[in-house]
Amino acid sequence: MNEPLEVEDLERRRPAPRREGPPGGQRGHASAERGGGIWSPPRLSMRWWPVFQRNLLVWRKLVIPSLIGNIAEPLIWLVAFGYGLGALVGQVAVGGQSVPYILFLASGSICMSAMNAASFEALYSAFSRMHVQKTWDGIMNAPVSLDDVVLAEMLWAAFKALFAVTAILGVMLALGISHSPKLLLAWPVLLGVGISFSCIALIFNALARGYDFFTYYFTLFLTPMMFLSGVFFPREQLPGFVRVLADWLPLAAAIDLVRPLFLDQWPAHPWRSAAVLGVSTVAAFWVALALTRRRFFG
């Protein structure tokens, strides 16, 4: 207990400590740690990594059941609807091309899987760590800020989504549903989808008083989005005014990017779709961070 210990202090590596706090102390500011209001810009550092690593270490112990849970459900959907309903539906028209229903469904449902995996992790699991186990409180007694904890949880939920998506992609390749070389590009896009939905879910995590609250999020937000975004049927089937709204949903943007890649085509409006995902990600992260700061320091 006596020998001095070299603490790798990131603050020391910088020539001068950052002084972003406004002059005149911290009177009246909601966020104690930061010396700024809850809406001040995110102040992020590499200290998110040990928090991410912590979650990784817990998950490593549960990887097999986690893998089964992540793959089984989307596969059941795919088999039941793809082969069952697909036999009735036959071909679906996508961008002037006629494709088998199972391919149509696979390209949409993988986006849904990314969304669900990220949402579950950033809601139920993050809430357990934040509220039930008080893991975040313990972490913040060490030199790790709340901003870094929120970033770590966001990236962790996105990682879980990427993990689920990779496993499902593997199964889809094995089943020979698609052999498009452009699937390699779908993979980073699906990571982006995971990041987007992690950020959105963390808003609801910051507002939750208990697990029940998340049921509303799933039934009132994610389930309608799933049906409006073209997972199961083309958005062209929707009534005109609904479609105008549906075209701007983040899940619809994700599907607009990923589905053509499954068909060995290029997305029709890649920048528009990427912008929808990008803007909703940045906005959601900022709101989630502000509400989490309010929850802890407000």
Add this chain to the structure above:
Amino acid sequence: MASMSAPLLQVHHLRKRYGATTVVDDVSFAIAPGECLGVIGPNGAGKTTTIRMCLGLVAPDDGEVSYCFPAAGQAALRMPRDARAIKARLGVVSQFDTLDPDFNCAENLLVYGRYFGLKDAAIRARIPQLLEFAALSHKAEVRPGELSGGMKRRLSLARALVNDPQLLLLDEPTTGLDPQARHLMWERLQLLLQQGKSILLTTHFMDEAERLCHRLLVLDHGRKIAEGRPRDLIAEHLEPDVVEVYGGGALALADDPALRPHAARVEVSGETVFFYTANARPLLTALEAHPQLRTLHRPANLEDLFLKLTGRQIREDA
């Protein structure tokens, strides 16, 4: 020379309001290197809020918290501006354990050390000593869920030592522990003080405060109502002797003209009368006229002081 005794932690005129309630009201104190400062006060006195402001987890409405670690040069670090540099040198045990239930004891220490930016090899080299210090060497592979309350608290303390901190902030480290576990915790804290560490601790146990703390801060309703060394505070506020009298009819003695003049102060609580006096002999002699009553003669202690300063009524808001 002045730098030798510069306080590690300095708190100036700290104030915090929640709505209409002022939970911390103009509290100032300092901790010198090697010192153990105890914060005592009834529930709701503002102890935990004060600690949380020292940690930058609650923003004060007024006042300042600054640290000065000799190893980090002479520059004063201010909360919350320098939160990360400060916390790199602090060890914290919060009131409720925040141990990771999914990890065993050794993993808990490893994962926590990483939050300080420590290298895995450096932490792993330290884990055996930390477990030994916590008397948990035989429990390295056991998860917190299987540990007793005392073991969990000691693991929390070991975790707080992973970065070899200069100052420890301990919020009620022994609440809920049995006497054996409490004594072991005291022994460990005394060991840390011998090693030159400084401690800020809150407690509800007056024997703990008296045993461990060089200096005490008494808070009530958010205000500092007394500060000083335990023995000095007792001498300053209390008569040296206490005679407790209880049993049937004891309450009538509070105003008994044969007894009253022998006591400097008399207090009644429940079925017991407390006579505070500088000379207990005449009082005890007079009490021999009431053989049916039970009496207890003892020196005044910190508990008497605490009850005198903060009153005997139960804090309903607690």
